[in-house]
Amino acid sequence: MSEAPSCGIFRAVSRGARFAVVFSSAALLVTMLPGRGFAVTKAKTDYFSVARSIDLLGEVYKEVSENYVDSVNVSELMFSGIDGMLDHLDPYTSFLDEAQSDELDEMTSGQYAGIGIMIGVISGDVFISSVIDGQAAAKAGLRVGDRIVAVNGTSVGNKSVDDVKALIKGSVGTIVKLSVKRDGEGGDKLYTLKREEVRVSTVPYYSMFDSIGYVEMNSFGEHSKEELRNALESLKSRSEKERVNMKGIVLDLRGNPGGLLTSAVDAAALFVEKGSRVVSTRGRTAESEQVFVTTNEPLVPSLPMVVLIDGDSASAAEILAGAIQEHDRGVILGEGSFGKGLVQSVISLPYDHMLKLTTAKYYTPSGRLIQKPLTHPEGHRKVLTAGGAYDSTKVYYTRNRRKVYGGGGVRPDITASAVVPSDYEQALEKNGMFFRYASRFHRAHPDYQVTRLQSIPLFDDFSRFVESERFSYRSKPQQGLDSLRVFIQKEGGMDPDALSGKLDVLEKEFGVMNRKKIAQDSTRITSAARREVIRHYDERAAKRAAIEDDSVVAKAFRLLSDPNGYRALLKP
Numbered sequence: 001m002s003e004a005p006s007c008g009i010f011r012a013v014s015r016g017a018r019f020a021v022v023f024s025s026a027a028l029l030v031t032m033l034p035g036r037g038f039a040v041t042k043a044k045t046d047y048f049s050v051a052r053s054i055d056l057l058g059e060v061y062k063e064v065s066e067n068y069v070d071s072v073n074v075s076e077l078m079f080s081g082i083d084g085m086l087d088h089l090d091p092y093t094s095f096l097d098e099a100q101s102d103e104l105d106e107m108t109s110g111q112y113a114g115i116g117i118m119i120g121v122i123s124g125d126v127f128i129s130s131v132i133d134g135q136a137a138a139k140a141g142l143r144v145g146d147r148i149v150a151v152n153g154t155s156v157g158n159k160s161v162d163d164v165k166a167l168i169k170g171s172v173g174t175i176v177k178l179s180v181k182r183d184g185e186g187g188d189k190l191y192t193l194k195r196e197e198v199r200v201s202t203v204p205y206y207s208m209f210d211s212i213g214y215v216e217m218n219s220f221g222e223h224s225k226e227e228l229r230n231a232l233e234s235l236k237s238r239s240e241k242e243r244v245n246m247k248g249i250v251l252d253l254r255g256n257p258g259g260l261l262t263s264a265v266d267a268a269a270l271f272v273e274k275g276s277r278v279v280s281t282r283g284r285t286a287e288s289e290q291v292f293v294t295t296n297e298p299l300v301p302s303l304p305m306v307v308l309i310d311g312d313s314a315s316a317a318e319i320l321a322g323a324i325q326e327h328d329r330g331v332i333l334g335e336g337s338f339g340k341g342l343v344q345s346v347i348s349l350p351y352d353h354m355l356k357l358t359t360a361k362y363y364t365p366s367g368r369l370i371q372k373p374l375t376h377p378e379g380h381r382k383v384l385t386a387g388g389a390y391d392s393t394k395v396y397y398t399r400n401r402r403k404v405y406g407g408g409g410v411r412p413d414i415t416a417s418a419v420v421p422s423d424y425e426q427a428l429e430k431n432g433m434f435f436r437y438a439s440r441f442h443r444a445h446p447d448y449q450v451t452r453l454q455s456i457p458l459f460d461d462f463s464r465f466v467e468s469e470r471f472s473y474r475s476k477p478q479q480g481l482d483s484l485r486v487f488i489q490k491e492g493g494m495d496p497d498a499l500s501g502k503l504d505v506l507e508k509e510f511g512v513m514n515r516k517k518i519a520q521d522s523t524r525i526t527s528a529a530r531r532e533v534i535r536h537y538d539e540r541a542a543k544r545a546a547i548e549d550d551s552v553v554a555k556a557f558r559l560l561s562d563p564n565g566y567r568a569l570l571k572p
Contacts, residue, residue, distance in 0.1 A: 025365045057081070089358065090374060092344055096354040104346065104354065108260060110200050110221040113172045115193045117142065119165065124158045124433030130539060136193045142180065144536050145439035149188050150179035170195050183408045184443040206231040207545045208238055212560050213249040214547060220316040225266035231268060232299055238511030248304035250553065254334060258315025259361070268323045269294035271330070272383030273301065278323045281343050282362040288360065304566050305330030306556040309410060310418070314338035321410045322364035328400045333556050337466065339372030339409035366396040368406035400571050413569055416552045421523050425528060427473050428466070438466045438532040450541045453534050459526045477510045
């Protein structure tokens with residue numbers, strides 16, 4: 001009897017079942033080692049040590065709650081004690097309250113009761129940033145760019161995204177009323193919507209790009225196997241229907257934080273041969289090791305494949321990438337992954353609480369532990385920092401004897417970094433300039449054809465919009481100049497007039513530099529504005545435009561269009 005593990009989350013087991021495992025294991029140890037008094041003694045010592053510690057904790061809690069000079073919130077006191085205890089472990093072990101437990105269930109199932117929208121906050125206002133086709137919001141006519149003013153009569157101005165989400169969510173079949181303001185349409189409009197079961201796919205986008213298939217996978221949940229299989233079958237069917245010889249497939253795991261370990265195994269089974277080892281897990285004892293192998297024939301056994309990863313690809317995403325790499329089934333391209341090689345089990349506690357507990361480490365087929373070292377200067381979370389288990393210089397080998405390394409994540413076979421947006425572009429994004437411009441454009445041109453949006457010049461119009469919004473941008477040199485002015489005013493003892501003239505000259509020079517940099521960045525700014533405008537008309541079309549603008553994806557497409565170069569990487 002054992003808990004089914006996950007690399008992020010797997011399933012809850014009852015508290016009683018958890019205790020049954022512990023007690024039956026202890027009994028088994030005694031039965032199998034009748035002549036080894038040490039084993040029995042150690043089990044008893046551990047038991048009494050735990051019991052004594054629990055008694056001591058209970059007495060301290062009782063004394064503080066009853067006799068402290070001021071009254072205390074006993075629930076908060078207990079939760080802070082639990083958090084303090086877990087803080088000495090790894091960062092993935094955590095105590096979850098009822099609300100967090102519900103959120104965990106939503107993450108693993110990919111389902112929740114709602115109306116099918118995503119929201120974002122810009123300058124204190126709550127906007128609809130995405131609408132899921134076929135759900136209540138889409139049926140009612142809500143669209144990207146609509147501003148939510150109130151939920152069930154409660155104003156949402158200056159509320160956090162989580163607070164607004166809590167107001168919108170509810171039980172299936174119940175009613176939620178949204179007061180919505182649409183740019184250019186006067187007053188608020190009231191929408192009465194019935195909450196439905198919303199299922200969010202972990203494979204949000206897939207398509208053909210000439211002769212290459214592209215699949216994005218953003219997490220690993222209960223339905224990931226069927227969602228990924230459906231995407232692959234759809235691409236194969238489309239290529240056959242259009243009589244296109246598919247050259248390869250790109251599986252994009254960038255930004256994928258992971259999820260269910262078993263889903264990663266199922267995903268790998270679609271690509272590697274039957275009976276292949278995907279991952280193994282090991283807990284505190286040698287007997288706890290579990291090995292996960294594929295049990296089905298692969299759907300795509302030999303089609304050339306490139307897997308994209310980056311620093312936010314973690315956990316189950318790293319399991320899949322590691323298995324593809326070590327079986328030499330495909331090329332890993334991008335940036336080094338996050339480096340999470342730990343398995344959590346989710347244990348049910350009384351009163352709808354849960355404990356997410358690290359119970360094992362996982363290892364790739366070659367035996368690599370890709371967990372990065374955990375260092376905490378404050379001295380907490382020390383449990384997983386010791387030893388040489390995270391040696392990033394130790395060499396492992398793939399099936400074709402290519403060298404790979406453990407510790408610190410999965411290293412790509414080909415390094416490719418995404419283009420980092422300029423400071424100016426990031427400032428525009430942070431302040432919602434692209435989103436607001438797209439909403440205004442959509443209002444002014446409600447029937448514009450998306451195909452025309454691909455080529456129209458937007459930079460000048462967008463720049464005028466930004467100016468009209470009185471958007472203020474100060475470059476890093478200008479911010480440094482601002483700090484210097486403040487410093488001079490505080491310190492005194494200097495000739496302010498003489499210094500002011502010199503600083504004004506610098507201000508003018510920095511302004512010229514700013515304008516030049518913005519002009520040089522005009523192509524990227526135009527592309528970003530265009531993609532956001534397209535998204536307000538057609539979210540899938542916007543996703544395709546983003547992929548076509550992606551330099552990392554372009555590198556993957558070029559590799560798959562070069563069979564000789566691809567084979568040379570996998571069989572050096």
